[in-house]
Amino acid sequence: MSRARWRGVGGALLGLLLFGVGILVAALLVRTYTLPSSQVSWQGPGVAEVKFTPDERQLLKRALIGALRIPTVSFSEEEQNVTALAELGEYIRRVFPRVFSSSIIKHEVVAEYSHLFAVQGSDLSLKPYMILAHLDVVPAPPEGWDVPPFSGEERDGYIYGRGALDNKCCVIGALQALDLLLKRGYKPKRSFYIGLGHDEEVSGHKGAMKVVEKLQSRGVKLLFVIDEGLAVVEGVLHGVKKPVALIGTTEKGSITLNLTVNQPPGHSSMPPAETSIGILAAAVSRLERNPMPNMFGEGPDAFMFEKLAGEVRNVFPTVPLSYTVRLIVIFRMLEQKPSSNAIVRTTTAITIFNAGVKANVIPHIARATVNFRLHPAQTVDEVLDIVRNTVNDERVEISVLDSFNPLPISPHDESNFGYQTLQKTIHSVFSAAPVAPGICIGNTDSRHFVNLTDSIYRFSPFKLKAEDLSRIHGLNERISVEGLEQLTQFYYQLIQNADFDKVPVAHRATHEL
Ligand SMILES: CCCCCCCC/C=C\CCCCCCCC(=O)NCC(=O)O
Numbered sequence: 401m402s403r404a405r406w407r408g409v410g411g412a413l414l415g416l417l418l419f420g421v422g423i424l425v426a427a428l429l430v431r432t433y434t435l436p437s438s439q440v441s442w443q444g445p446g447v448a449e450v451k452f453t454p455d456e457r458q459l460l461k462r463a464l465i466g467a468l469r470i471p472t473v474s475f476s477e478e479e480q481n482v483t484a485l486a487e488l489g490e491y492i493r494r495v496f497p498r499v500f501s502s503s504i505i506k507h508e509v510v511a512e513y514s515h516l517f518a519v520q521g522s523d524l525s526l527k528p529y530m531i532l533a534h535l536d537v538v539p540a541p542p543e544g545w546d547v548p549p550f551s552g553e554e555r556d557g558y559i560y561g562r563g564a565l566d567n568k569c570c571v572i573g574a575l576q577a578l579d580l581l582l583k584r585g586y587k588p589k590r591s592f593y594i595g596l597g598h599d600e601e602v603s604g605h606k607g608a609m610k611v612v613e614k615l616q617s618r619g620v621k622l623l624f625v626i627d628e629g630l631a632v633v634e635g636v637l638h639g640v641k642k643p644v645a646l647i648g649t650t651e652k653g654s655i656t657l658n659l660t661v662n663q664p665p666g667h668s669s670m671p672p673a674e675t676s677i678g679i680l681a682a683a684v685s686r687l688e689r690n691p692m693p694n695m696f697g698e699g700p701d702a703f704m705f706e707k708l709a710g711e712v713r714n715v716f717p718t719v720p721l722s723y724t725v726r727l728i729v730i731f732r733m734l735e736q737k738p739s740s741n742a743i744v745r746t747t748t749a750i751t752i753f754n755a756g757v758k759a760n761v762i763p764h765i766a767r768a769t770v771n772f773r774l775h776p777a778q779t780v781d782e783v784l785d786i787v788r789n790t791v792n793d794e795r796v797e798i799s800v801l802d803s804f805n806p807l808p809i810s811p812h813d814e815s816n817f818g819y820q821t822l823q824k825t826i827h828s829v830f831s832a833a834p835v836a837p838g839i840c841i842g843n844t845d846s847r848h849f850v851n852l853t854d855s856i857y858r859f860s861p862f863k864l865k866a867e868d869l870s871r872i873h874g875l876n877e878r879i880s881v882e883g884l885e886q887l888t889q890f891y892y893q894l895i896q897n898a899d900f901d902k903v904p905v906a907h908r909a910t911h912e913l
């Protein structure tokens with residue numbers, strides 16, 4: 401046989417060998433996945449679902465509508481509508497008298513406008529847990545809304561208003577669930593707290609932090625904390641069609657910077673080659689055009705995709721791709737949408753830009769504020785280094801207004817009581833939606849609780865479609881009446897599920913995918 405022919409046969413054999421090895425590696429990789437969590441079933445007794453009477457359904461709706469009408473706006477750490485915060489405090493007293501007068505509940509006002517409810521369980525040997533929500537909201541100028549943002553108007557099965565999702569629905573849902581449990585004579589075994597902060601939207605330094613100080617001074621340790629955060633998302637994650645429940649097991653860090661350029665002012669008829677505005681604009685544009693690196697797989701986002709691998713639809717239906725390859729394809733697609741881009745990298749948002757006073761005056765000072773949300777695989781120092789290198793202009797002064805590192809990752813293994821109790825409750829309330837750990841892309845009051853527990857979970861118990869994401873802090877924020885009832889059901893069942901003293905045990909089928 402000629403040398404060329406031998407080379408051809410050798411090449412074909414090598415190709416076959418590589419193909420075989422490729423198949424083997426892919427098979428080994430996909431073997432490690434278990435069936436999606438939707439296939440998990442729970443051992444042991446379930447808890448009773450709350451059946452709302454028609455009157456209770458009306459009262460629940462009215463309770464949220466009333467709360468939405470009180471404009472508890474936080475503008476900044478220094479400027480909050482404290483009259484409205486006081487009014488909302490009075491309002492919850494009026495709407496939930498059973499909660500405020502129960503002999504097993506101690507209520508205290510913290511730092512004037514926050515509230516702490518301590519519900520005493522019958523078994524004091526069980527470690528308590530905490531449900532958090534917040535009373536304040538971000539501003540809502542009426543332009544662009546279909547209904548006035550503080551009207552609480554009900555339309556076509558939805559209740560509209562600033563705070564409908566973030567986060568008065570959880571304030572009302574948690575209190576309503578507790579009220580219904582008391583009404584039905586339920587006596588909790590495990591003690592728990594409900595904390596309602598009043599300045600979450602501007603840091604939580606005055607509210608949640610003071611609640612933490614109070615609990616710490618009493619030597620309280622918590623089994624777990626549940627706060628707002630991720631949700632049951634539908635059509636948000638590329639390639640996953642059915643609703644999946646994402647529990648934030650960590651939260652992004654944050655850096656807020658001021659970029660300031662100081663140049664001599666003067667007459668606009670004799671402009672310099674570059675003005676303070678031009679220099680600053682170029683600097684912020686460099687930051688926008690050079691996004692932080694894609695860190696997919698280097699943080700807990702990897703856990704989320706591993707868990708959801710079984711749910712990922714093949715994006716090329718005619719090509720038989722392994723789950724591993726599908727994940728790699730999705731990895732690139734994630735960058736295309738702001739919500740999933742936020743999961744895979746530190747984000748850069750230019751939020752304030754100020755300069756100039758008059759058309760014929762060269763401005764002296766130009767200033768921009770830039771807010772970064774840090775991926776859990778990066779630190780404040782690392783991001784600041786990248787920012788300095790990208791700006792790369794000594795005329796731009798960079799000062800840090802506020803910064804904190806990403807939060808620790810809370811346990812989400814099979815032996816963790818808090819995570820498993822949440823998962824069990826989610827399965828029961830949201831028709832067995834698969835549950836996965838994720839990165840909470842916004843910041844919450846729960847970040848102040850790290851010294852009280854290692855188990856902090858950020859989960860808002862409602863469904864969110866892709867088009868709903870822009871309603872949070874945006875226009876036409878709303879919750880469906882059905883969603884509000886489901887959310888209340890969630891807290892109602894969670895409180896009962898937390899009364900078991902052992903971790904719920906899941907039956908899980910392992911399976912080769
Ligand atoms: C891979 C796709 C996953 C996309 C996940 C996006 C799901 C979004 C779900 C909820 C929205 C996140 C809201 C987080 C709570 C924000 C609380 C807040 O506003 N805090 C103040 C602040 O962060 O400034």
Ligand SMILES: [Zn+2]
Binds near residue numbers: 534566567628
């Ligand atoms: Zn919130």
Ligand SMILES: [Zn+2]
Binds near residue numbers: 566601
């Ligand atoms: Zn918010």
